[in-house]
Amino acid sequence: MDDFWPLRSDFALQISAHDLISLDVFDTLILRAVSVPTDVFSLVKLALITSREALVYPEILDTFPALRIKAEQLARLSKQKKHGTLEVTFEEIYDQLAELSGADPHWLAVLQKTELELEMRLAYANPAGRLIWETALAEHKKVVFCSDMYLSASFISRLLEKCGYSHYDRLYVSCEHAKTKHEGTFYDYIAGLHGIPLERILHIGDNQHSDCTMARQAGCTAMHLPLPSPPEPVIPTGGEQLFYRDATFSTIQGVLRRRTLFAGMTPMGRWEQIGYEVFGPLFTGFLLWLATIVQHNRPEKILLFARDTHFLNQHLRRFLRPIGADVDIGYVYVSRGSLLLPSFTEFQLTRIWHLFSGRSPKTVADHLRRLGLAPELLTNMVQSAGFESIDEVVRNGEPRMYALLTRLFTPLLVESTRRRPLPKRYVEESVGAARRLMVVDIGWVGNMQASFLRLLGPLTGLQVRGYYVGLFGSARENDCPSHTMEGWLTHYGEPAEMEQNLWWAGGVELLEFAMCGPHGTTLGYAMTECGEVQPILESNEADAEGRELAARVQKGAAEFLEEYLATYEGIPAVALTSRVWANEFYRLVTEPTQEEAELLGDLTHSDSAGDTRLRLPIAPRVTSDDPSEVSQALERSFWKAGFRVRNGLAERAS
Secondary structure, eight states: TTTTTGHHHHHHHHHHHHHHEEEEEEEEEESSSSTTHHHHHEEEEEEEHHHHHHHHHHHHTHHHHHHHEEEEEEHHHHHHHSSSSOOOHHHHHHHHHHHHHHOOHHHHHHHHHHHHHHHHEEEOOOOOHHHHHHHEEEEEEEEEEEEEEEHHHHHHHHHHHHTOOOOOOOEEHHHEEEEEETHHHHHHHHHHHHTGGGGGEEESSIIIIIIIHHHHTOOOOOEEEOOOOOOOOOHHHHHHHHHHEEEEEEEEHHHHHHHHHTTTOOOOOHHHHHHIIIHHHHHHHHHHHHHHHHHHHHHSSSEETTTTTHHEEEEEEEHHHGGGGGOEEEEEOOOHHHHHHTTTTOHHHHHHHGGOOOOOEEHHHHHHHHTTTTTTHHHHHHHTTTTTTTEEOOOTTTTHHHHHHHHHHHHHHHHHHOOOOOHHHHHHHHHHHOOOEEEEEEEEEOOOHHHHOOOOOOTTTTTTEEEEEOOOOOGGGGGTTTBEEEEEETTTTTEEEEEHHHHHTTTHHHHHHHHHOOOOOOOEEOOOTSSEEEEEEHHHHHHHHHHHHHHHHHHHHHHHHHHHHHHHHEEEEEOOGGGGGHHHHHHHHHSSHHHHHHHHTTTTEEEEEEEEEEEESSOOOOOOOOOHHHHHHHOSSSSSHHHHHTTHHHHHOO
């Protein structure tokens, strides 16, 4: 709203020159804590997703946001056909929703009540609108509020009172007067009721057509009060200007060249060296990007999701110091395994399917036990999905597992509810009183942020923005109203080549290794004798060896970072924010040297998300000469280029 404040005197002069001040309500006096008004309908769904009714009417709740929009459209068309007006009441919209959905009166009453409760909770005063209102009161002007809205005047008056608008002469709502600003009929109507000439009325609102054009056509004076502008993206998600790309490349080369010149005096181990040359630039670039985000958004709190953010937790404050950002940073012990199922409050297979991914075969019973279900009690249900028994091996992507999960809808929700209390309390305590929250993690599909948000539930005024190394296209499945996610290297799968290198070629596995913290993954949570919720961390010897190597890589990366800061810290972070920092990383993913393939090929990665018990080499060496076996091994490998180089497939193909 920065554009408004220099114009305060203009508004004050116009207010002083008129007898009646008419103010629009929504997006002028009152703002909602959502991106667009229809986001409220999505929040209704989220608010009710764990209710008893959600188990009875899952289809209606799942489609409620779209149904609610459609119901309003149909109600307006019906009203126009019968009575010649598009103005409808809240009750008429829900009458239409009943016809569309077939929901019974009790369920409709729950939906109505929840929508109104959310409208009340999300509403807050627009500071510019409040200042205009206060100016009009100070001038002892007659003040009326008018709104083209389906909500009743009695409800809107309570919203106004909640937002601090305690004094005004009248409130006019289109659905109760059959007059609208959009059609221009409200202005003459108000003038007649108050006995004030139209030219003595000043109307102020955010909508150029309804609040300005139509008011002026009616004979009023009108002033436009635009909505607060959304923040502009700091970094474009598409291409980069050549100047910034080249400047960044020059900076990286400057640090690496210095290291090369002094390598003989300060020798490095092989793990530290790859950390310095490959992951040092990558981590530095990501930290610079995060610093520009913090400088632009000024969050109240930053939550770093363990364990892939351990390195960031050690060094982020150093990058924030030059911009004077004294922000609370928390390192939060969460994982897909600890949050996903407890937050499972709606039936979307795409969310829990990540628990069934993997490159090695597992039985139906193995999968069910991971979800906390007793497979022995579900034999009939398993067979009804097409399996011979609970011991049948399931291949990755097996359609019958989808059928089985559909049948397990209720047991899964029951297990989710049982597991929820401790993780919910843990995430609530992590957020505390902060309302402008920045979440940082490695990324990929957004399951962690979505799970975190579902456990928190709808909180008035909470703004969560997630920032990640990369976001794949499938992350859109985890979009949530009024909350955002943004990826650095790839944003919702764009550029596609970057997603390909990360998702299919092995970039994910290499990066998750390099960013791994010095502790086990979070398995769950326990209550201490003092009443505190503490994370339960896995102790896994196979995982521990990888963590030790990752620590050596991060040591080398930290040396690069320190040398960069020693030389370039005075350059604003935004000037060097570029994907060029990832050049060496992408080269490693797609064109590793023989030495790199041998060094990294035996690193192991968990076979499936959230489960580190079974770990597989990312680019194993094979001993078989059977082309079919080699081809299968290549298909199973995580790091394709590393496998090819390590097993001489490039030479064999030539």
